[in-house]
Amino acid sequence: MKFFVKEVLKELDNNEVTVVAATKYFNSEEMRELFSEGITHFGENRVELLLEKSSNLEDLDITWHLIGTLQTKKVKKVINLVSYLHSLDNIKLAEEVNKRRTSPLKCFIQVNISNEETKHGLEINEVIPFLEAIASYENINIIGFMGMASYTSNEEEISNQFQKLNDLTKYVNDVTNLNISDLSIGMSNDYLIALKHDSTFLRLGSVLFKKEV
16 A cells, blocks of 8 residues: 555645545554654544554544544443544434533534435534534534535536535524634545635545555
């Protein structure tokens, strides 16, 4: 496996953006190499793998993100190990996070910007009621929105979907006392488009490496 971290980071040099390496692509030793290349934020989709990898890499100063769906029953296992949750999208999960977390957790509300049934997330019109419902939760700090665009080569379609979160951010900041400024948008296939829509966190996997034959 050959890494292209330096090339990607150079490409992002003029953007205030955090690269979160999607660790489902990497084992613990490969993650050590990524860390030595300058990646310090790692995002895992599955609780069990995050627990395993964080244990194997506890000597490194890693910032952990949970970027996949989090089942309520698994919250207590992992919620005090991570610094960011990218997939907050229902009240029961918010209640459990608030209960189990020992300090305010930076959270992204996941929004279904592609309107695909297979994707999780709130609908646009559900966001304000959700924010109102969790406003008193002291251990949840909403910092922004997360969305996944359709997997397509149609760049205009992707751009239109990311724009929904730009518009939503402006609207929420206009009608609430929140000051949301972060967007977790952009993966390996569409991160350059996401940068045009003010992404501050990129969840990258395959673009960071190439498997050597």
